[in-house]
Amino acid sequence: MTTPVQATAERFRKLYGRASAGLFSAPGRVNVIGEHTDYNLGFVLPAGINRRARIAVLPRGDGVLRMATTGTGDPAESTVAELGPGMLQGWSRYVAGVHWAFGLRGVAVPGMDILLDSDVPAGAGLSSSAAIECAVALAVNEFSGAGLPAEDLVLLCQQAENDFAGAPTGILDQSASLLSTSGHALFLDCRTRESRHVPLDLAGEGMALLVIDTKVSHAHDSGGYADRRADCERAAATLGLGSLREISLPDLVLAAPSLDALAYRRARHVVSENARVLSVVEHLEAGRRAAGLGPWLAASHESLRDDFEVSCPELDLAVEAAMAAGAAGARMTGGGFGGSAIALVPASDAARIGSEVCRAFARADFLVPEVFEVVPEDGARREF
Numbered sequence: 001m002t003t004p005v006q007a008t009a010e011r012f013r014k015l016y017g018r019a020s021a022g023l024f025s026a027p028g029r030v031n032v033i034g035e036h037t038d039y040n041l042g043f044v045l046p047a048g049i050n051r052r053a054r055i056a057v058l059p060r061g062d063g064v065l066r067m068a069t070t071g072t073g074d075p076a077e078s079t080v081a082e083l084g085p086g087m088l089q090g091w092s093r094y095v096a097g098v099h100w101a102f103g104l105r106g107v108a109v110p111g112m113d114i115l116l117d118s119d120v121p122a123g124a125g126l127s128s129s130a131a132i133e134c135a136v137a138l139a140v141n142e143f144s145g146a147g148l149p150a151e152d153l154v155l156l157c158q159q160a161e162n163d164f165a166g167a168p169t170g171i172l173d174q175s176a177s178l179l180s181t182s183g184h185a186l187f188l189d190c191r192t193r194e195s196r197h198v199p200l201d202l203a204g205e206g207m208a209l210l211v212i213d214t215k216v217s218h219a220h221d222s223g224g225y226a227d228r229r230a231d232c233e234r235a236a237a238t239l240g241l242g243s244l245r246e247i248s249l250p251d252l253v254l255a256a257p258s259l260d261a262l263a264y265r266r267a268r269h270v271v272s273e274n275a276r277v278l279s280v281v282e283h284l285e286a287g288r289r290a291a292g293l294g295p296w297l298a299a300s301h302e303s304l305r306d307d308f309e310v311s312c313p314e315l316d317l318a319v320e321a322a323m324a325a326g327a328a329g330a331r332m333t334g335g336g337f338g339g340s341a342i343a344l345v346p347a348s349d350a351a352r353i354g355s356e357v358c359r360a361f362a363r364a365d366f367l368v369p370e371v372f373e374v375v376p377e378d379g380a381r382r383e384f
């Protein structure tokens with residue numbers, strides 16, 4: 001049987017007429033908990049998933065970068081020397097942005113023929129763009145001889161996303177895609193950038209993690225995401241803090257009179273979400289069951305819906321319907337404004353719960369969601 005990696009390599013050979021010199025892959029992610037905390041220098045707990053971006057690569061000696069995808073989107077071409085922010089749209093800016101970011105660090109970046117073959121759905125809140133960036137980063141890191149450690153690649157890929165692609169995101173997605181390990185979630189302190197792997201043996205306890213892709217497409221290079229980030233920065237500045245990481249919930253409650261109502265609600269989400277991440281990590285590291293995470297997932301969703309206002313009717317229904325059908329916990333995952341929810345369910349009930357969520361969407365006259373199981377997987381790697 002042909003593996004996905006072999007299929008990508010074969011597609012590259014057909015397209016470019018020569019074999020690739022390497023194939024690199026990186027996963028999309030779900031975020032178990034810790035939403036909109038990364039750019040506030042707080043805590044996150046994502047996991048790489050078994051949906052990956054695969055990049056087949058052949059370096060070129062002439063400095064030309066040719067990019068093609070097996071998915072939707074046009075091919076693109078440039079020289080590495082010419083690359084600059086704003087010059088590309090769509091998927092190829094995540095490839096080219098990484099080449100550009102290596103160049104900014106003084107690395108002599110070779111030209112390349114590249115084929116992207118990804119099964120991370122775009123616009124679903126599962127970090128399809130970070131998966132592309134991280135797979136490309138491994139390729140450029142190797143073929144340029146730069147040899148940067150994974151922690152540096154996180155920041156390099158974030159810079160590609162922020163400054164080349166124009167989305168003002170934090171380090172959650174790129175960290176998950178580069179640093180995850182199978183069977184675990186990744187606990188990351190976004191202030192110190194220290195991380196550790198937290199056991200998440202769902203199969204071992206008869207549980208499964210469902211993604212409910214609402215099909216409401218989101219993007220973080222416009223509108224709401226940047227507004228939320230600005231709200232948080234304003235709240236921190238009013239409180240005289242460098243970031244919202246620096247205040248506890250009791251102290252925030254005491255400081256409430258100095259904030260306007262909106263800034264207070266934004267800050268309350270961030271500060272309470274950080275506390276929830278720490279509680280979830282403590283629970284899992286004590287060897288307790290993931291099935292017990294429900295109350296924290298519910299509180300996270302409510303806080304994102306009511307205080308941070310980044311949910312939408314489809315995400316709320318996904319969570320409500322999954323819980324009504326017997327999920328142990330559910331919440332929106334990722335930046336919001338569309339995208340996906342996750343639901344922690346007994347494995348034996350996964351298919352039924354998925355069907356019930358789809359029926360609820362049909363009754364509400366929403367788009368047909370896509371429901372699928374994911375498992376925590378390894379981060380970016382060279383496939384051959």
Ligand code: GAF
Pocket residue numbers: 031034035036037038039169170171172173220334335336
């Ligand atoms: C998006 C961003 F890319 C992340 O950096 C993070 O802020 C997330 O939204 C919200 O937690 O995925």
